[in-house]
Amino acid sequence: MKRIVLALTLFSLIFTLGCQKAYYSAMEKVGYDKREILSDRVENARESQQDAKEQFANALERYKSVVNFDGGELEEKYEILNSEYETSEAMAEDVRDRIESVEDVAEALFEEWADEITQYTSSKLRRASQQKLSATKSRYNKLIRAMKKASAKMDPVLHAFKDQVLYLKHNLNAKAIASLEGELTTIQSNVGTLIKEMEKSIAEADAFIKTLE
Structure with a gap:
């Protein structure tokens, strides 16, 4: 059974890599x-992070509105909070997918570039190209670290939102609202940190795109 799973995994990987190479070709x-x-995918990842940043800020405001509940249907408040959580989760997944797509094409670009450097007959041009490759990779590494750091900051917020949504779902009463209020400070802090890291990552993406123009 393990051999079958391994074989299928390898086949899937080979198939995916083959499709990627065919696509680039x-x-x-x-x-x-x-x-x-690469430039387009970095821009798409940047836009995805911008959208996610706005969504998490909006989800926090919704959370606050539920905490400040002063009458009405608790079921409705749960639906609002759950909807915000699900939207935030979907946007977080899109951010992760966008980052992976950036990594994929960057790896292909740098591999091709390094291979083509060996084809130079002019040592002067070869050195110049190698220096440019090294500089581009350095800027890229800075970018991808910022993107992944910002992406990782989404998890604590999502986990907290999910916990509170589930608790509210199973306890539609004033006690549940009090529990939400107790977590508000922590969630606010986590969202604030997330937004700051997203803004840093977005700035890095803008800077990197300019170097590719």
Whole structure:
């Protein structure tokens, strides 16, 4: 059984890598090289992080409104909070997917670049290209660290939101609202940290895109 699972995993990996190479090859044939794809994907990841930042800030405001509950249907308050949690979770997943797509094309670009450097007959041009590759990789590494750091800050917020949503679902009463209020300070702090890291990551993405232009 383990051999079958391993074989399927390897097949899936080979198939995926093959599709990726075919995709990049097809795009290059129409004049769209890996550098441009990387630039576009970084921009998409940047936009995804911006959207997620706004969503988490909005979810926090919704959370506050439930904490300040002063009458009405608790079921409705639960639905509002649950909807915000689910939207936040979906946006977090999109951010992670976007980061993975950036990593994928960056790896392909740098591998191709390094291989092509060996093809130079001019040592001067080879050194210049190697220096440019090293500088680009350094800026990229700074970017991807910032993106992943910001992405990781989403988890504590999501976990806290999920806990509170579940508790409210199973305890639609004043005691449950009091529990939400008790967690508000921690959630506010976590969202504040998340937003700061998102803003840093977005700034890094803007800077990196400019170096590729």
